Amino acid sequence: MATTEKAPVLVVLQLSGGNDYLNTVIPYNNPLYRDFRPIVGVPEGDILQLDDEVGLHPSMGSIGAMYNQGKMAIIHGVGYPNSVRSHFRSMDIWHTCEPDTMGTEGWLGLATRELDPHQDNIVTAVSFGPSMFRALVSPGVPVACVDDLETYGLLTSIAAQEKRAKILNRFAQTYAPMVGTDSVMSYLGQTGLEAMQGADILKVAPERYTSNVAYADTTIATKLKGIAQIHLAGLGSRIFYCDHNGFDTHANQAAVHPILWKDVSEAIENFFDDLREHDAADHVIMLLFTEFGRRVRDNGSGTDHGAGGVAFVIGDAVKGGQYGEYPSLKPEDQTQGDLAPSLDFRGLYATILEDWLGVDAKPIVKGTFEKPNFL
Amino acid sequence: MAHEDIALMAHLMRRAGFGASREELEARAAKGYEATVEELLHPAAEPVDRYAFLRYHPGFWKPITSPGMGSAAWFHTLLNTQRPLEEKMVLFWHQVFATGQSKVDHWHELIAQVDMFRERGMGNYRDLLVELAKNPAMIYWLDNCDNHSRAVNENWGRELLELFSMGVGNYSETDVREASRAFTGWTIAMAPPRGYYNRWDWEFEYIEEDHDDSEKTFLGHTGRFNGEDIIDIVCQQPATAQFLARHLYNFFVADEVQVPAWQVTPPRDPEAVETLAQAFTASQYDIRSVLRVLFLSDFFKNARFARIKSPAEVVVGILRLAGGAEFPAPGIGNLAKQPSYMGQDLLNPPSVEGWHTGSEWINSGTLMKRINFAADVLGDIDRPGIRAMVERIKAQGDLSPEAFVDRCLDLIGPLQVRPETRQQLVDHAREEGTLSWGVEQDAEISRMRVGEMLQLIASLREFQYC
Numbered sequence: 001m002a003t004t005e006k007a008p009v010l011v012v013l014q015l016s017g018g019n020d021y022l023n024t025v026i027p028y029n030n031p032l033y034r035d036f037r038p039i040v041g042v043p044e045g046d047i048l049q050l051d052d053e054v055g056l057h058p059s060m061g062s063i064g065a066m067y068n069q070g071k072m073a074i075i076h077g078v079g080y081p082n083s084v085r086s087h088f089r090s091m092d093i094w095h096t097c098e099p100d101t102m103g104t105e106g107w108l109g110l111a112t113r114e115l116d117p118h119q120d121n122i123v124t125a126v127s128f129g130p131s132m133f134r135a136l137v138s139p140g141v142p143v144a145c146v147d148d149l150e151t152y153g154l155l156t157s158i159a160a161q162e163k164r165a166k167i168l169n170r171f172a173q174t175y176a177p178m179v180g181t182d183s184v185m186s187y188l189g190q191t192g193l194e195a196m197q198g199a200d201i202l203k204v205a206p207e208r209y210t211s212n213v214a215y216a217d218t219t220i221a222t223k224l225k226g227i228a229q230i231h232l233a234g235l236g237s238r239i240f241y242c243d244h245n246g247f248d249t250h251a252n253q254a255a256v257h258p259i260l261w262k263d264v265s266e267a268i269e270n271f272f273d274d275l276r277e278h279d280a281a282d283h284v285i286m287l288l289f290t291e292f293g294r295r296v297r298d299n300g301s302g303t304d305h306g307a308g309g310v311a312f313v314i315g316d317a318v319k320g321g322q323y324g325e326y327p328s329l330k331p332e333d334q335t336q337g338d339l340a341p342s343l344d345f346r347g348l349y350a351t352i353l354e355d356w357l358g359v360d361a362k363p364i365v366k367g368t369f370e371k372p373n374f375l
Numbered sequence: 376m377a378h379e380d381i382a383l384m385a386h387l388m389r390r391a392g393f394g395a396s397r398e399e400l401e402a403r404a405a406k407g408y409e410a411t412v413e414e415l416l417h418p419a420a421e422p423v424d425r426y427a428f429l430r431y432h433p434g435f436w437k438p439i440t441s442p443g444m445g446s447a448a449w450f451h452t453l454l455n456t457q458r459p460l461e462e463k464m465v466l467f468w469h470q471v472f473a474t475g476q477s478k479v480d481h482w483h484e485l486i487a488q489v490d491m492f493r494e495r496g497m498g499n500y501r502d503l504l505v506e507l508a509k510n511p512a513m514i515y516w517l518d519n520c521d522n523h524s525r526a527v528n529e530n531w532g533r534e535l536l537e538l539f540s541m542g543v544g545n546y547s548e549t550d551v552r553e554a555s556r557a558f559t560g561w562t563i564a565m566a567p568p569r570g571y572y573n574r575w576d577w578e579f580e581y582i583e584e585d586h587d588d589s590e591k592t593f594l595g596h597t598g599r600f601n602g603e604d605i606i607d608i609v610c611q612q613p614a615t616a617q618f619l620a621r622h623l624y625n626f627f628v629a630d631e632v633q634v635p636a637w638q639v640t641p642p643r644d645p646e647a648v649e650t651l652a653q654a655f656t657a658s659q660y661d662i663r664s665v666l667r668v669l670f671l672s673d674f675f676k677n678a679r680f681a682r683i684k685s686p687a688e689v690v691v692g693i694l695r696l697a698g699g700a701e702f703p704a705p706g707i708g709n710l711a712k713q714p715s716y717m718g719q720d721l722l723n724p725p726s727v728e729g730w731h732t733g734s735e736w737i738n739s740g741t742l743m744k745r746i747n748f749a750a751d752v753l754g755d756i757d758r759p760g761i762r763a764m765v766e767r768i769k770a771q772g773d774l775s776p777e778a779f780v781d782r783c784l785d786l787i788g789p790l791q792v793r794p795e796t797r798q799q800l801v802d803h804a805r806e807e808g809t810l811s812w813g814v815e816q817d818a819e820i821s822r823m824r825v826g827e828m829l830q831l832i833a834s835l836r837e838f839q840y841c
């Protein structure tokens with residue numbers, strides 16, 4: 001179990017759309033890779049070789065550097081049995097750990113409940129994105145849902161500060177608990193006040209922030225910067241969640257995939273540089289995952305939905321290296337034309353839950369799964 | 376015109392539609408409540424022209440895969456329709472027969488499905504079910520294209536009984552199987568595979584050779600049933616009348632517990648549900664007849680503010696009230712995504728069970744989105760609907776803080792608030808004194824104060840109800 005003096009923090013960066021495993025962590029010495037990827041295969045000379053068997057996509061230079069420093073774990077062949085190749089359904093499964101039924105509670109919502117059972121800190125979990133991710137949902141657990149940290153808050157369309165303050169004050173009074181209100185009104189009251197207090201707590205983050213790191217001008221870098229600002233403001237947030245969309249590369253993958261990874265790698269480099277500058281990196285790890293990998297054979301322009309994928313965990317506390325087995329590309333080993341998952345994602349979650357966040361994994365992931373020991 | 380007439384009409388229009396301006400409320404109240412209910416059931420207005428939207432957004436014709444693109448066309452109809460109950464029923468059936476883009480991955484077919492709900496949603500329920508069974512999006516969604524006489528797939532057969540008609544506990548696993556067998560061969564005609572940037576239209580096809588024509592025993596009846604026969608038997612079941620009645624109660628009258636709990640939790644008003652169920656059976660499954668009974672009933676008229684608005688009702692209601700969003704300006708795609716930020720991604724429900732409704736629409740993220748959206752729109756005093764409200768307030772001359780607050784609550788609804796809440800609003804208004812219009816500067820300030828008061832009202836807990 002990894003230990004740090006400061007409370008361990010988890011950042012999840014969801015790669016939405018189904019990131020292509022084969023072109024991200026490339027089995028360049030496997031002749032089947034070239035056979036199956038005549039059009040979409042990454043040119044040999046460009047691949048960033050990590051060892052004799054695999055290399056990274058050329059756009060992932062910054063992340064490759066982290067691997068070489070021993071700070072990145074590559075988790076091979078993650079997935080679950082009977083892969084669903086639907087974006088939303090598969091993502092739901094990753095969020096709720098319920099492959100067979102309709103889950104409504106997220107693994108990190110449940111984890112937040114364990115970390116802060118009395119809701120002493122309503123910004124324990126922070127979600128960056130216009131909607132709340134199901135991974136963070138658990139009835140009664142407050143989650144701060146931020147889209148733009150600079151403008152986050154209630155009634156932010158009221159520009160005049162003094163006027164807004166007056167209205168928010170009035171808002172708080174109308175939402176105050178009152179004897180005789182029914183349960184739904186009480187719930188509305190509590191939720192409204194939490195939303196307001198959460199916004200009040202978080203708004204100091206950009207105000208307190210100074211840094212020498214210049215983040216790239218991309219949406220993902222902006223999100224990670226927001227996360228950094230909240231983390232560095234010392235507000236006690238333990239779980240951050242954001243996503244980057246666009247990985248559904250059915251067509252034109254050679255043009256699109258490199259840009260996605262360039263933006264993501266750069267943003268992650270900015271993020272960890274920023275944290276390191278403030279001596280706040282050692283107790284933070286970042287998980288990158290996607291809802292499924294993509295088909296082994298390309299479709300002439302891109303790749304279609306697959307099954308087994310790759311995940312990464314990055315951080316000072318991570319025992320760098322490769323975990324699990326690269327699934328076989330041989331046709332007889334594939335599952336319906338896709339890489340057969342070799343490691344259940346719930347084992348990956350279990351490692352993070354138990355060995356990082358210090359909460360019991362079994363009730364959250366609903367079972368016992370093989371834990372890759374990257375922590 | 377009596378205030379209670381307006382209040383009752385506002386209640387009807389919020390439930391049977393998406394609210395109404397004061398002008399519309401007065402016009403409808405003048406015609407009378409019963410006449411209005413009839414007009415809602417048989418609307419006279421022309422339907423919204425889909426091409427009024429498409430000519431400005433040709434890219435939304437058979438849109439491809441981006442979120443929000445598919446529902447923009449429907450959103451335009453929601454904002455513009457003058458046949459509100461018909462459109463409310465589209466939302467109703469979309470919730471009950473929840474079919475989602477996440478798997479169907481074919482916006483055109485989902486739009487065609489809701490178009491079918493618009494055409495048939497207030498007609499005969501039995502005919503609607505048959506159309507649903509033949510609907511390509513539904514066939515794909517519930518895998519009936521994989522339902523073969525030699526390899527039965529029970530997904531559609533099960534959900535037809537569990538979610539679309541009778542509800543859990545009213546049939547056996549054998550019934551599910553037999554129903555599924557009856558629907559073998561009900562499939563989608565072969566279509567070319569998808570292109571990179573297009574999808575081909577789907578058509579229903581009945582493949583006789585793939586249909587299991589042999590004898591089946593379903594809910595105690597025996598015969599060589601085909602799909603329509605199953606639907607006929609299902610419609611005859613008292614459980615179907617009860618289940619549908621409860622759904623209509625939940626959607627139009629007052630929030631019930633979530634559907635999965637219906638097997639173990641009785642309705643909050645069993646008599647009301649029974650009344651609606653009887654209307655269903657007596658009319659031979661005519662939805663209009665049930666709706667008529669519902670809207671004319673006392674249990675409906677008395678159920679003021681007994682539901683938490685769905686995100687669609689929040690967004691569409693506020694935009695229709697404030698005005699200015701009728702024309703499909705650039706950005707309508709973004710507007711169409713607003714309900715998804717509040718938890719309701721139209722045409723993409725999380726599963727065939729639809730959304731969790733009532734208080735479960737609310738969490739700290741969605742509540743903030745609802746409040747911010749409402750405040751953003753209602754604080755924009757240049758919008759036509761807001762200007763109309765300001766004019767009505769101005770026409771009353773100078774107003775005391777109490778009168779000012781009451782006038783705003785009246786025009787935004789009328790909205791009922793608790794005495795403590797009203798007192799807070801009055802205290803807020805009192806800080807700036809009388810609302811006066813005499814001098815131009817005063818009028819300018821007063822206009823802003825009206826906008827601000829509407830924003831404050833939109834942020835209230837009470838405003839989350841309808």
